[in-house]
Amino acid sequence: MRRLFPVTDMTAAGTPASDTAAASDREWSLDELADAYAYPAEAAFGPWLRANMVSSLDGAGQHDGRSQPLSSEEDMRIFGTLRALADVVVVGAETVRLEGYRPARAREVFAARRAAAGQGPAPVIAVVTASLDLDFSLPLFTEPLVPTLVLTGAASSPERRAEAERAGVEVVIAGDGPGVEPERAVAALAERGLRRQLTEGGPRLLGQFVAAGVLDELCLTVSPTMTAGGAQRIAQGPSVEVPKRFAVAAVLEQDGFLFTRYRRI
Numbered sequence: 659m660r661r662l663f664p665v666t667d668m669t670a671a672g673t674p675a676s677d678t679a680a681a682s683d684r685e686w687s688l689d690e691l692a693d694a695y696a697y698p699a700e701a702a703f704g705p706w707l708r709a710n711m712v713s714s715l716d717g718a719g720q721h722d723g724r725s726q727p728l729s730s731e732e733d734m735r736i737f738g739t740l741r742a743l744a745d746v747v748v749v750g751a752e753t754v755r756l757e758g759y760r761p762a763r764a765r766e767v768f769a770a771r772r773a774a775a776g777q778g779p780a781p782v783i784a785v786v787t788a789s790l791d792l793d794f795s796l797p798l799f800t801e802p803l804v805p806t807l808v809l810t811g812a813a814s815s816p817e818r819r820a821e822a823e824r825a826g827v828e829v830v831i832a833g834d835g836p837g838v839e840p841e842r843a844v845a846a847l848a849e850r851g852l853r854r855q856l857t858e859g860g861p862r863l864l865g866q867f868v869a870a871g872v873l874d875e876l877c878l879t880v881s882p883t884m885t886a887g888g889a890q891r892i893a894q895g896p897s898v899e900v901p902k903r904f905a906v907a908a909v910l911e912q913d914g915f916l917f918t919r920y921r922r923i
């Protein structure tokens with residue numbers, strides 16, 4: 659792994675023959691990754707919503723219904739690190755259904771860092787759904803270290819909500835209709851002290867966060883692959899009136915994968 663941006667004395671590019679360059683082009687420890695991806699200071703006072711997504715060179719956000727074919731070992735290490743830094747992982751119900759989501763694990767390597775940040779052993783998973791058409795007998799709902807949340811609207815099915823609660827799920831209402839309003843979801847989680855927020859998509863959920871202007875940061879892995887076909891992009895839904903502008907904050911590289919980080923301007 660090497661840092662391409664911001665350019666520092668640890669940047670390999672531009673100093674190809676130096677010892678520093680050789681030292682930077684190596685596997686980073688999980689601690690180093692956690693330092694590189696630390697939430698900004700603002701997250702101590704209010705919500706900070708970060709998304710982590712992977713895209714092919716031609717813009718596909720999935721292949722054969724999954725993101726894994728676009729990913730790499732290093733991408734998965736960063737995925738795990740971003741989870742380890744988060745208070746809550748917000749995810750759309752379709753991604754839970756298609757990717758077979760499991761509860762977040764407590765990882766020894768991040769235990770001290772989480773404790774020092776006042777965090778529990780693992781992030782809370784918050785599933786966004788209007789239908790509550792989820793299998794509440796799955797480990798995600800019955801065996802998490804910290805209870806899984808379901809974010810839904812006030813007009814969603816009371817029967818399905820009761821079923822979720824019987825499984826040990828906490829249901830959070832964040833909308834007046836059947837669905838969730840993105841701003842309310844972010845605020846409702848922050849009210850519970852879950853300020854360091856991470857969304858893992860999918861594209862339909864991310865599109866709504868973008869359109870509502872509540873996405874603070876995008877951690878985008880650019881996968882050196884092309885898929886053609888009609889796959890979803892990383893954000894879907896009605897287009898925004900004016901494209902939202904983001905500024906590059908960091909770019910790391912390994913094996914042709916670019917691990918980029920953009921912040922809302």
Ligand SMILES: NC(=O)c1ccc[n+]([C@@H]2O[C@H](COP(=O)([O-])OP(=O)(O)OC[C@H]3O[C@@H](n4cnc5c(N)ncnc54)[C@H](OP(=O)(O)O)[C@@H]3O)[C@@H](O)[C@H]2O)c1
Nearest residue numbers: 711712750751752753787788789837838859860861862863
């Ligand atoms: N490239 C990547 O990094 C990445 C990341 C994640 C997922 N993916 C891929 O994306 C695909 C799935 O994504 P997707 O866009 O189809 O679905 P998604 O965003 O994961 O989930 C959509 C579902 O979330 C719920 N939902 C979304 N917005 C809501 C709102 N405002 N209020 C209430 N519920 C809401 C609805 O669930 P109900 O139907 O239950 O009401 C909706 O059907 C998979 O193929 C997955 O592999 C890619």
